[in-house]
Amino acid sequence: MKKGIYVLGAEYGKPYNKYVLANMIYGPSYITSQTALSYWGLIPERVELMISITFKRKKFFSTPVGNFSYLYCKKQAYNIGVKLESVGDDKKILIASPEKALCDLFAFQHHLHTRQDVKEFITLLRLDDGFFESYNHFLLEEINLVYGKPSVSQLTAFLKDSYV
Numbered sequence: 001m002k003k004g005i006y007v008l009g010a011e012y013g014k015p016y017n018k019y020v021l022a023n024m025i026y027g028p029s030y031i032t033s034q035t036a037l038s039y040w041g042l043i044p045e046r047v048e049l050m051i052s053i054t055f056k057r058k059k060f061f062s063t064p065v066g067n068f069s070y071l072y073c074k075k076q077a078y079n080i081g082v083k084l085e086s087v088g089d090d091k092k093i094l095i096a097s098p099e100k101a102l103c104d105l106f107a108f109q110h111h112l113h114t115r116q117d118v119k120e121f122i123t124l125l126r127l128d129d130g131f132f133e134s135y136n137h138f139l140l141e142e143i144n145l146v147y148g149k150p151s152v153s154q155l156t157a158f159l160k161d162s163y164v
Contacts, residue, residue, distance in 0.1 A: 018066055019093045022050040025061055026070045029054040030082045030094035033071075033108075036101035042128045053078065053096070053104055071108060077146040081139055099135055102127075103143045103152050112151040118158040132163045 019039070022031050029052040031039065038047040050068045055075045061068040081100025084092050096104055112118055137160060144156040 016065065017087055017089075017091060017093075018050055019087055019095070020091050021065065022052050022068055023093050025063075025068050026052070026054060026056070026059050028056075028078075028094075029070055030078075030096055032096040032101045032104040034101075034105065036096045037098065037105070037125070037127070039095060040098050040101070042098055042131050044126055071104075073104070073107070073147075077143065080143050080146060097136075097139065098131055099139045100143055102131075103140065103147060103155065106151045106155045107147055107149045109151050112154055115154060115158045115161075118151075118154045122158075132159075135159070135163075 032053045033051040034047045035051040037043045052070045053073050054070045055078050058072045059070045081097045085095050
């Protein structure tokens with residue numbers, strides 16, 4: 001995979017978990033954006049690129065088992081809304097909550113300036129309706145405060161006006 005991280009072949013009968021690998025390849029990091037939204041079952045697409053956030057330099061790794069992208073965010077925004085999730089076989093991963101994953105995704109969308117832009121982008125994502133019924137608005141507000149990005153502010157305002 002990279003220096004010091006190896007994956008055994010299929011003939012050894014030890015399957016690897018791409019989510020666990022994403023946390024191991026470059027860290028500290030947590031899985032986010034479309035990768036996390038897909039993990040939580042909130043978007044219908046299967047996401048091949050493993051997208052993670054780190055507070056170190058951004059990096060990209062192309063490996064035999066897949067591509068891993070690591071995006072930068074400031075330390076103050078790193079921990080809020082991140083969960084330690086069990087993925088079986090006594091393995092755990094750091095992954096963004098649905099709210100954090102959506103905010104992370106919006107934080108890197110520099111073209112979203114208006115509520116109409118936000119509405120269109122959410123429509124394109126095809127988010128599961130269950131998200132709108134159960135998301136944690138207080139967590140979204142907390143993430144918005146530390147991110148301080150216009151696109152995240154627009155997302156928070158749009159969801160508050162439309163779904164609270």
